[in-house]
Amino acid sequence: MSRFLSCNFFIRWVVVFLSGISLSLAIAACTGNPGNGNPLELTLVSYMVTPSAYQEIIPQFLETWNQQHDRKAVIRQSYGPSGTQTRTVLHGLDADVVALALALDIQQLEKAGLIEPGWEEEAPNNSIVTRSVATIATRPNNPKGIQTWADLAKDDVQVVLANPKTSGGARWSFLALWGSVIQTGGTAEEARAFTQKVYENAVVLSKDSREATDAFVGQRQGDVLVNYENEMILAGLNDRPLPYFVPEVNIAIENAVAVIDENVDKHGNRELAEAFVRYLFTPEAQTVFARYGFRPVEPTVESNQGDRFPVVNTPFTIEDLGGWDTVQQQFFDEGAIFDEIQANLYRP
Incomplete structure (x- = not known):
């Protein structure tokens, strides 16, 4: 700099x-x-x-x-x-x-x-x-014991994410959540139920990935943050170190x-x-x-990066989910799965 x-x-x-x-x-x-x-x-x-x-x-x-x-x-x-x-x-x-x-x-x-x-x-x-890859940041000493994607669906876990309707990083996070079920043998119904629960646990749904980091670090909201790996690393460079991990099942x-x-x-x-x-x-x-x-x-x-970027044991790609055209239509178009999930969040 x-x-x-x-x-x-x-x-x-x-x-x-x-x-x-x-x-x-x-x-x-x-x-x-x-x-x-x-x-x-x-x-x-x-x-x-x-x-x-x-x-x-x-x-x-x-x-x-x-x-x-x-x-x-x-x-x-x-x-x-x-x-x-x-x-x-x-x-x-x-x-x-x-x-x-x-x-x-x-x-x-x-x-x-x-x-x-x-x-x-x-x-x-x-x-x-x-x-990059999707990562999960926790509070120091990980008081909620978050170890895997599945832990984000626990009843007592408050999650900070960005909004897939505005943020590219948030779309990657959504697909990481969905794919963590599909890529380990789960059904589409199980993936939907899991992803729905994580968004029910969301206490912040920010407009972009940087705003999500600021909410978690600066405003101390939530128990966990789902975000880009580079956001976690940059937080440390800016003297705001975050304990985080790279889940073994992850999207490229x-x-x-x-x-x-x-x-x-x-x-x-x-x-x-x-x-x-x-x-x-x-x-x-x-x-x-x-x-x-x-x-x-x-x-x-x-x-030359050594072990700075952890190896992902079970990676998957956009093509594994059908490609961008399919992903957009299935998840992010008006009235698609993410809109249905949001509608369910506010249903009495």
Whole structure:
């Protein structure tokens, strides 16, 4: 973070009053040739748990870019819940690059014609830039004795989660709960009953994953927190250490990145956008992602992590649940299973 705060860079904060977005940030490198005219601008739209990593990665990228190009570049940033960010781009936010919690969110932008088909093949690793898993944090000394997913359904356990209707991380958490039953031989009826009980135990259903962490840590709500592994690690980096564990049955969380073709062609910054996306897969950027708790996808960085990221004994993927189209229709569309679960929560 010292690089980010050094005299080589300046930070300009801009508040954007758009649906669900609380923050927009512009960073420009002060090194390199100033070039002629206005700087070349790029807007990155990402989800709520990524700012710490990008605020370090972006200055690194711009330092190199501005040394190699006559025209200086500026990267603006916007953060919010992944679902909200997706809707905001659909409604006109001029994003050039999106790095979102779900490939499903990027697929919505593709269906709207903002991204050309085949975007997955335009970056390394099928455009999956980081990975994570779902984790459970407890209070110190684990007074409720939480050991497995199943313990979250106990009558006396208060759970803190984010809302799958707004948060990409919350969708991963929902699917982790559901899959913990299905992937161990349970039926769909048993999975539904278990997931329903966990949401009945929810004392917080926040709009995004970061807000869920703040509710659990800062406001001391609940007995357990279900969230991304990287959120647990980041809490420790911010002097708010959390006792947490990675359940043995777990979903492989994959976070994707893509260039918004329609916008970069309109803005004339495709070269900058594509170079930035490529940089996210370099060892330099992947090392930063790993430092902030994201599981790296670059092989050399991944192999250097030691036992920092526990091995999941029984992993499963979105494809094991039928793929994103099936998952969206079954669980998260209007009137689908999550809506039915919510309706049951308020039934007298």
